[in-house]
Amino acid sequence: MRFLKILIPLVLLLCCFSCRTATSNNIHYWMEDNGKIKVLTSIEMLNDLVIAIGKGHVDSIALIVGNLDPHSYELVKGDDEKFARADLVVCNGLGLEHGASLMQTINSHKNCLLVGEEIFNKAPEKIIIINKTVDPHIWTDVSLWSESIDFIVERLSKLDPMHAEEFKQNGSLLKKDLLDTHQDLLNEMKAIPSEKRYLVTSHDAFNYFAKAYLSERNEGDWHSRFSAPEGLAPDGQLSSSNIKSIIEHLKKFNIHVLFPESNVSQSSIKKIIHAGNQMGLELTIATEPLYGDAMIVEEGMGGKNYINMMKHNAETIKKYLNL
Ligand SMILES: [Zn+2]
Structure with missing residues (x-):
C-alpha cells in the first residue's frame, strides 16, 4: 500500500513530464539523444498529426510557429541544426514552403516526407490548381488533411518498426477524430x-x-x-x-x-x-x-x-x- 502511495504520484509525474515534453517546442529537450524518433515538421498543423500518431515514441517540433508566414519563411540561426538532427522532416509541399533557403534544405534532407505531394500522386483530382498554380492549403479540408495520416504512419514505422502497430492504431484513432470533425463542419456550414x-x-x-x-x-x-x-x-x-x-x-x-x-x-x-x-x-x-x-x-x-x-x-x- 505504502509502495503504491509513492508509485502512483511518481507515475503521474512522469506522464505529465512526457506529455509536456512531447508537445512543447522545447528545442533543448528535442535535441537530446533519448532513443525517440526526432521529427521536424514545417507547419504546426503537421506537428499536431505527428504528435498524435507518434505519441511517446516520437519527439516532434514545428519549424514555423506562431504567426510566421510559411510561404515566405527563410531559415534563421539554429534551423540548420534542427534539420541535421531530424530523423524525419515532414512538410506540406505543393509549393507551400517556397522560401529559397527552406526549400533547398528540405530538398536536400536525407528523409523528407511531403504529404501534399503524396496525396497529389495518389489522387491528383483532389488537388486544386488555380491559374496553373497548385493551391497548397490542403489542411482547410479536414477530410483531405486526414489523408496525410497513412503516409506519416508509414514513415514512422520504417524508422521504428517495433512500434509500427501502435502508430497504426494511433493513426486510425486520429483519422476517426478528423473525419468526425469533418462531418461536424459540414453540418455547421450547411x-x-x-x-x-x-x-x-x-x-x-x-x-x-x-x-x-x-x-x-x-x-x-x-x-x-x-x-x-x-x-x-x-x-x-x-x-x-x-x-x-x-x-x-x-x-x-x-x-x-x-x-x-x-x-x-x-x-x-x-x-x-x-x-x-x-x-x-x-x-x-x-x-x-x-x-x-x-x-x-x-x-x-x-x-x-x-x-x-x-x-x-x-x-x-x-x-x-x-x-
Ligand atoms: Zn497561405
Whole structure:
C-alpha cells in the first residue's frame, strides 16, 4: 500500500513530464539523444498529426510557429541544426514552403516526407490548381488533411518498426477524430442558407474549405464560394483591378462581411471595405480573425491544435455569415 502511495504520484509525474515534453517546442529537450524518433515538421498543423500518431515514441517540433508566414519563411540561426538532427522532416509541399533557403534544405534532407505531394500522386483530382498554380492549403479540408495520416504512419514505422502497430492504431484513432470533425463542419456550414455561404478573406487559403464545406454537393461553380484579394501566398500587393474585381464579386453575391486572417495584414481587406463603402455597399470586417496558415495562439479556445483551429474557423464563419 505504502509502495503504491509513492508509485502512483511518481507515475503521474512522469506522464505529465512526457506529455509536456512531447508537445512543447522545447528545442533543448528535442535535441537530446533519448532513443525517440526526432521529427521536424514545417507547419504546426503537421506537428499536431505527428504528435498524435507518434505519441511517446516520437519527439516532434514545428519549424514555423506562431504567426510566421510559411510561404515566405527563410531559415534563421539554429534551423540548420534542427534539420541535421531530424530523423524525419515532414512538410506540406505543393509549393507551400517556397522560401529559397527552406526549400533547398528540405530538398536536400536525407528523409523528407511531403504529404501534399503524396496525396497529389495518389489522387491528383483532389488537388486544386488555380491559374496553373497548385493551391497548397490542403489542411482547410479536414477530410483531405486526414489523408496525410497513412503516409506519416508509414514513415514512422520504417524508422521504428517495433512500434509500427501502435502508430497504426494511433493513426486510425486520429483519422476517426478528423473525419468526425469533418462531418461536424459540414453540418455547421450547411446550417447557413446557401445564398449566404460566400467567404471572402485576406489571401487564397480557403479554396479547399469552400469546395468541401460551402458549396452545394457537386456544385460546378464552387470557386465563386470563396474569394480573396491576395493570391495563394499573401504578398500585400493590391492593384486597382484586384479591388475592382473583388467589389464586383461582393455585389454579385450580395456579400457584406470580409474576414481577416490571424497572420496576414488587414490592409488589403480594409482598402476593399473603404472602396466598397464609398460606392454605397454595406461592408464590415469580422472582428475575430480566421486561422488560415497559422494555428490558434490565443488562450481560451480549448487549446492550440488543428481540430480547434478548424472548429474556430467554422464557428466564426457561421456567426458572421448568418448575421
Ligand atoms: Zn497561405
